[in-house]
Amino acid sequence: MINVAFVCLGNICRSPMAELIFTGMVKERGLASSFRITSFGTSDCEEGNPVYAPAKKTLIMHGVPGNHIAKQISLKDVINNDYILVMDSSNLLDLLRLTGGKFGEKIKKLRSFTSDPHDVADPWYTRDFEKAFADICEGCECFLDYLLKEKACAFEYDKRH
Numbered sequence: 001m002i003n004v005a006f007v008c009l010g011n012i013c014r015s016p017m018a019e020l021i022f023t024g025m026v027k028e029r030g031l032a033s034s035f036r037i038t039s040f041g042t043s044d045c046e047e048g049n050p051v052y053a054p055a056k057k058t059l060i061m062h063g064v065p066g067n068h069i070a071k072q073i074s075l076k077d078v079i080n081n082d083y084i085l086v087m088d089s090s091n092l093l094d095l096l097r098l099t100g101g102k103f104g105e106k107i108k109k110l111r112s113f114t115s116d117p118h119d120v121a122d123p124w125y126t127r128d129f130e131k132a133f134a135d136i137c138e139g140c141e142c143f144l145d146y147l148l149k150e151k152a153c154a155f156e157y158d159k160r161h
């Protein structure tokens, strides 16, 4: 089982989009039982709120189902996940502050797995939900390709059990 948590600031736009996109990708590849996937915000500013309507509309237009309720990440959540994938440098700094600089090896920017590792700009401010969707999709695809290479044994094991 690989535990993946996507993280942004509010947990109503980028990280729930990543959670739902990545969930769809692993399902399509028959790998759903190998993963536990969720998302969090570094802030509690949107705690309890559903996915922001324009983000939800973008997901629906691309055929990505699912819902999410915003929650703030805690130190326990960092400990309990294998990969904490943040959207931008500010999320990374917030998490390193939360952990006191620990667990740095499992806290990575989502797009660090791509050949163009820029931040996923926050569509809350840019209003460009399509760009956020495309940037997140590419990050998720490259992250899954990385896992399929690095964790091939884990997937083989899950298939046998």
Ligand code: 4NP
Binding pocket: 008, 009, 010, 011, 012, 013, 014, 015, 045, 046, 122, 123, 124
């Ligand atoms: P997210 O976007 O971090 O991608 O969920 C934001 C959502 C809400 C706020 C900021 C960013 N806000 O300031 O309330």
